[in-house]
Amino acid sequence: MEITETVSIHIDGKPYQAQTGRNLLEACLALGFDVPHFCWHPALGSVGACRQCAVKRFRDENDQGGEIIMACMTPVTPGLRISIHDPEVLRFRAAVIEWLMINHPHDCPVCDEGGECHLQDMTVMTGHTRREYRFRKRTHRNQYLGPFIHHEMNRCIQCYRCVRFYRNIAGGRDLNVFGAHDHVYFGRHQDGVLESEFSGNLVEICPTGTFTDKTQKAHNTRIWDLQTAPSICVHCGLGCNTLPGERYGQLRRVRNRYHHEINGYFLCDRGRFGYEFVNSDKRLRTPLYRPERNIAQREMRLEELFQQAVLRLKNPGTIMGIGSPRASLEANYALRSLVGPENFYAGVTADEHALLELARTILTQGPARAVSVQEAARSDAVLVLGEDLTQTAPLLALALGGLGYQKAVAQARKVQLPAWDDAAVRQFGQEAKPALFIATPQPTRLDQAARTCVRAAPHEIAALGLAVQAELSKDSAAAPEAPEALAPDIAQALAKSERPLIVTGTSLGSPAMVQAAADIARALCRLGKSVGLICCVPECNSMGLALLQAKNLSAAFQKASEGRVDTVIVLENDLYRRAPAQAVDAFLQKAGAVMVLDHLRTPTSLKADMVIPVATFAQTSGTLVNNEGRAQRFHAVFPADETIPEAFRLLVELKQAAFGQGRPHLRPVLEDQRLELSRAFPVFSGLAEPLPSLAQPAPGGKVPRQSMGYSGRTAIHAAVSVHEPKPPHDPDAPLAFSMEGYEGQPPPELITHYHAPGWNSVQALLKYQSIAGGPLKGGSYGRRLFLQAPAAQSDFFEKLPPAIDLKAAERLLVPLHHLFGSEELSMAAPAVAQLAPLPYLALNPEDPLAEEGREVLLTVAEQTLCLKVKVMPGLCRGVAGLPMGLAGIPVVALPAQVVLTKGDAT
């Protein structure tokens, strides 16, 4: 680790304390000085391009003249004497803005960045007010960059942040800088969809409106009119923190919410642009009812349907509850309370359930620690077993993609090259290859960052894992007969490292592989290593649901087939995405009545007898548990509609009405659910602790969700009444649907937007950190439910997966995952759906049937599919890849052996 010391520096004649190992710009910002800057960014480091952060340095106290230097390129050294406010340097900084403004179009009134534009802030900060350039501006043609990013090149101030992020951090290749002198152009070689899965971050990295959010643009909103609340991404299991913004009852964009240990400064494009399912026309907005099975559903008022539901629940007979990995802990728990623990089923199949149980066991019992995404980024040897991380846990892929740079930083430190000197570190360490090993059936986007990639079928990956484990613990009895050739290399790299990490996940459906990952971690622990383990899970609350210890969906099907179920309540779950259609059909047929609570119209809701639309994450609050076992709260961005209740509240009210329990005179609140939950399960005991400002209401009240600049609050309803409506009450969050309330910086968990005097852009975030890029002031948040793994000497699984004997016409069918396409909710967002592939079957080029576009037939789980072949170079031989979740791809348990035949002549 870097050794830093606190030294004394002088700024405009006064002494201050600063940390060595940092640059002067970071030090000045940390001390609260407003030093304008563009090309420097906490996640990108310094390159000295924009010349905006100029300050004056003096040799000693007698030096009157001084010299202008760039703060971002100057290390903090003891006794440094600088001036930020010297007239000459003030003039220089104003001149830099003046230069940047020469060609800037000044179209702030129609620019989506306006109001949160770093360029606006910096312009005001330098005091440049008068335009003296009297010649023509140069102009550029804009490019079509796909459904996510709007390009407005004339606004560009050439800070080079975009290409540095896109190429150096995201590993993209198709965005670059072209041309020279005052004609440099940032874009693609030609119009086209940006290839990177992280392109959305350009919106926040760009200090002005060159790259803006196209979905936000389509919604036509000014950013100060957005109502925002801290939220958690619902599109994968990592639990990235987000800040969705709402106006006129519509979500209009999602921005990153900085979490020092999870997503840092970045989001993936599914997380950023998947939000539009909330506005989708696939939303359920009216309650539906059919008194009998064979008639059509018809609309019904919520109150009426509620009464029907209560009547139904009062029937004698079993009520079964099916929970959901995409619903909050509180909603799942409320359902569990309503139906009773014995009748509550996790809404996932036996296979997936077993995998999640396995993940839970491994992570809770240790001895390896579950680590966060950002801790993973600091690992020095990583083995990825089976996961195509870019598609299933994108931010983890982004973190591991930076391992090479981390290695370069470590090497650079040895020659006294500071970590912030970005270009020099990259120059120096350009040949640093990180100890990243990836074993997957198919090529992955992360391969380019890896030292070695292995293409293998799931059971072979498990065998490789066991071989590595055997190599690490030579005395182990389970050493496979034919040791994998690569195992010694991998084992050696892991054993040599200081912070090894094993990454696996559920996406390949292979328990043996997850067990092998755990075995490697255990072997490393026995060697005395502090090893991290990450098990990726598919959905935002998969781990939370696993912790509720329910039975699985297959058991529910079994029970229904025995004819012992009167009513089934399905919570936010499309069973047709979980189990084969015939099984679900049979199950729904057997149930006396089916009640579906969901926000999207799904095949399951179409078959239901009662459909109650419920609020999405944007209009309710709750807790989600991410893959590392971190419970995080999300808060309603805007109030729930009167006719679309919040699921947890509706379930508690149903219980009160049907069984007279609880406190019927009071509106149910989230906090009660959390308290009950914490009492029912020891693992959730930490959740009883209320949020900081609920425990001690802060002076000034709740944290406002609306910005200081929020406009037109009376005008919105002026057609109805010119009186200002009372802000809706929120019993569940220490946040107000108002622009008034708590002033100043709220506790880190409750930041609704980044703002500081003079800092209106996302760059204001640095005012919430004690040092740029560091933790938020006030510390970490999100409760780790199983932080400390016990040191118990648990045993190895050491289960060799059964060998698979493929016959001539057979392939091993394995699941492939797509960032855009495999996830249910984001596919209701048009921009994401646009990028989803059509159904296909992936084959290795050497496969006899490998011919692009050829139709092949395969029969799996008693269904025959006809799919077009996609030739996938690098795909493991003998394997066929089936993309999961796409329309037309049925639910099947994979991996499975299948016979492929040519389709009819087409």
Place this chain on the structure above:
Amino acid sequence: MNRPLTKNFQSLGPPLSLAEYEKAGGYQAMRRALTAMEPGQVTALVNAANLRGRGGAGFPTARKWSFVPMGKDAPRPRYLTVNADEMEPAAFKDRVLLEGDPHQLIEGIIIAAFAIQAEIAYIFIRQCYTTAFRRLNTAIAEAYAKGYLGRNILGTDFHLALHLHESAGRYICGEETALLNALEGRRPVPRAKPPFPPVIGLWGKPTVTNNAETICNVPHIIQNGPDWYRALSLTPDGGTKIYGVSGKVVKPGAWELPLGVSMREVIEEHAGGLRPEVKLRAVLPGGASTALLPPDHLDIKMDFNSMQAAGSRLGTGTLVVIDDKTCIVGLVLNLLNFFARESCGWCTPCREGLPWIVKLLKAIENGDGRPEDLTRLKEQPRLMAPGHTFCPLAPGAMEPLQSALTYFEDDFKRHIQEKRCPWK
């Protein structure tokens, strides 16, 4: 008078072949260095000779070499890059050497690479120097065939691979660190210093970049010793220098002269003075990025220290003579146009500031100038001072502008007042 650098020049036809070069005493210095000297001794000799870099900055060559980490644990490979990307307007002194005696350069490269124990060397040559490119290519092939390049040169354990790399043709590639980026196939954007290339250079490894003329001096220092070499010069800095003159003189050209001859001598004796129809108005002493000097400065010695004391720079040593029929505003506009076009676009002052200056100068030259334009022009050299920009390109561009404003402000005023160019 001794003219070591040009002694082998042929008045007509191709330069000396390897055999002819050897017959003329060539590759003896290489032989001595590789077989009879330690790398450190070579550097010490060059240091004693007071050889200063001929690229323009005049940095002591041996000192640059001494920054390279040596010894067993030092990073490998190490690189020597030779800057033959002579794109400074009005400069042509490297071209003379590249075309005139390519083996002299190659011998210098072998010795310099030996001194820093580099195993790979590159000659980075200006794109349009096609003759020099061809001749160097031939010479390099000869040297490889003879075993002077490649593995185990002269039976020693010293290896050197030499590559000739043709620039893609931007002025900025001549900047030491931009050159390295260009060689790596990246955008030729300069790198920040520190770290300095002798420690972290090409592909992150120790790299010395020397100007082609500098390298050509090395064999003669090894061959004849530092005392002899210092005696060639009229100044404490050793050696001869290729001086050149362009402009309306009787005999434009380039000559090898002792370092430190006066501008008057170069212009009047060697270039034959100005043509009879014109009078001298100013001199651009060392290429486009040096300050103009008026005629009363003609007796200044053309060496690093004297030129600096006079407020200009020796630069490349290739003079541009400016006569009284040439519009100074037009001259400065022409120069600034070049610099604005050749800005790499990395840092703001250069990228945005130079084009603005060009537009102001164009307006003044075309009769659209305003009095406040002059105020703005005068502020620019202060704003684009060294250190304010990322590399020396923009500060270099400010030298002719600032000196023109100092010595010829009236010319600008006349343009603005008369709303036209009085020289047209």
